Amino acid sequence: MLGWAFALVVAQEPIVLEAGRILDGRGGVIPATRIVVSGGRIERFDPAATGRRYDLGGYTLMPGWIDGHVHLDSFFGADGRLAAEPTPAELALGTAGSAWRTLLAGFTTVQALGEASDKPVRDAIDRGLLAGPRILTSLEWIEGKGDSSGSDDDLRALVRLRKAQGADLVKIFASKSMRVGAGPTLSEHQLRVLCDEARALGLRSVVHAYRSQVAVAARAGCSQVEHATYATGADIRALAEHGTYFSPQVGIVIQNYLENKARYLGFGNYTEEGFRIMERDLPLDFEVCRLGVGTPGVKTIFSTDATAGAHGRNAEEFVVRVRECGQTAMAALVSAQSLAAEALGMGDRIGTLAPGYQADLIATDGDPSVDITATRRVVFVMRAGVVYRWDGRGKR
Numbered sequence: 001m002l003g004w005a006f007a008l009v010v011a012q013e014p015i016v017l018e019a020g021r022i023l024d025g026r027g028g029v030i031p032a033t034r035i036v037v038s039g040g041r042i043e044r045f046d047p048a049a050t051g052r053r054y055d056l057g058g059y060t061l062m063p064g065w066i067d068g069h070v071h072l073d074s075f076f077g078a079d080g081r082l083a084a085e086p087t088p089a090e091l092a093l094g095t096a097g098s099a100w101r102t103l104l105a106g107f108t109t110v111q112a113l114g115e116a117s118d119k120p121v122r123d124a125i126d127r128g129l130l131a132g133p134r135i136l137t138s139l140e141w142i143e144g145k146g147d148s149s150g151s152d153d154d155l156r157a158l159v160r161l162r163k164a165q166g167a168d169l170v171k172i173f174a175s176k177s178m179r180v181g182a183g184p185t186l187s188e189h190q191l192r193v194l195c196d197e198a199r200a201l202g203l204r205s206v207v208h209a210y211r212s213q214v215a216v217a218a219r220a221g222c223s224q225v226e227h228a229t230y231a232t233g234a235d236i237r238a239l240a241e242h243g244t245y246f247s248p249q250v251g252i253v254i255q256n257y258l259e260n261k262a263r264y265l266g267f268g269n270y271t272e273e274g275f276r277i278m279e280r281d282l283p284l285d286f287e288v289c290r291l292g293v294g295t296p297g298v299k300t301i302f303s304t305d306a307t308a309g310a311h312g313r314n315a316e317e318f319v320v321r322v323r324e325c326g327q328t329a330m331a332a333l334v335s336a337q338s339l340a341a342e343a344l345g346m347g348d349r350i351g352t353l354a355p356g357y358q359a360d361l362i363a364t365d366g367d368p369s370v371d372i373t374a375t376r377r378v379v380f381v382m383r384a385g386v387v388y389r390w391d392g393r394g395k396r
């Protein structure tokens with residue numbers, strides 16, 4: 001923690017990163033150089049730069065990762081079980097703890113989908129009061145009732161309410177949980193009303209969708225589709241046709257539930273039946289991810305759906321993406337860098353390692369574009385020019 005406090009103090013002075021191998025976040029590799037960071041941004045590449053220096057020459061430097069789907073408000077309580085009814089203080093601290101672990105793992109931006117309690121943590125991190133990734137949050141999600149109830153005006157009012165509450169985007173549940181059958185909860189018309197209203201307010205719309213609701217959300221003009229379990233090839237092609245970002249999860253969410261079953265069991269729909277369904281259908285998630293990666297024109301971004309137990313292990317998603325979805329290691333990395341930044345509407349600020357971009361930079365021991373398991377070995381984390389982690393061998 002001393003290192004972190006010190007870094008905060010000197011954050012205004014230029015920092016020079018001596019870099020050996022550099023990935024640019026767009027699939028390119030930059031020759032060894034020195035990178036000058038000033039005012040929270042990447043200022044320039046300058047092999048002759050001098051000043052306060054981090055020697056990352058033995059590591060691989062790249063833009064910090066972006067996770068398009070996390071639940072920071074999900075954490076285990078002091079009894080080791082899911083904190084289902086935390087006090088406000090426990091909720092704030094638990095959310096902050098999830099954020100800190102996520103940052104240390106190399107994730108410098110996350111999209112939280114989401115809870116009202118994300119907001120004070122997002123704002124505290126923005127104000128420099130807490131260490132964590134940059135957070136974009138939907139706050140509470142919008143959910144259909146499954147009976148086409150809810151007038152157009154009611155639906156628009158829900159979106160406007162989230163905007164007024166300070167949401168960065170809206171999260172819409174168009175399908176029930178896979179643990180309870182994954183049935184539809186909103187009609188195509190209702191989804192169009194919601195996603196149109198979001199766009200009119202300058203908000204992106206992220207839709208939790210299974211089965212044919214995937215194509216429905218794409219046709220309705222929503223920005224991003226989550227999960228897509230049980231979707232067909234035609235459903236996935238609809239994402240490409242409509243330019244909808246696709247956010248599958250294969251590497252950590254279900255595995256983490258299964259590993260921590262005893263800590264979840266008995267809360268809400270975390271039932272024995274729900275666990276049986278998740279275990280049974282994980283291979284179907286691999287299949288739909290393979291469809292996304294293998295279908296031309298589908299913009300498949302990185303996301304984990306991380307809940308309690310998974311925060312800080314987000315990089316497992318990379319490893320399984322490559323192993324089970326047939327994605328190249330470089331494409332998997334880009335899906336969490338420039339492509340994810342573009343999905344968040346921040347492609348001109350984050351996700352790319354170039355002068356003018358935010359100094360969200362991480363380094364790994366080993367080159368993950370060659371060996372994806374190197375994503376588990378993050379040694380350096382800088383966000384907006386502040387160093388939060390440095391446990392490498394180089395001199396400071």
Ligand SMILES: [Zn+2]
Binds near residue numbers: 069070071305
């Ligand atoms: Zn989720």
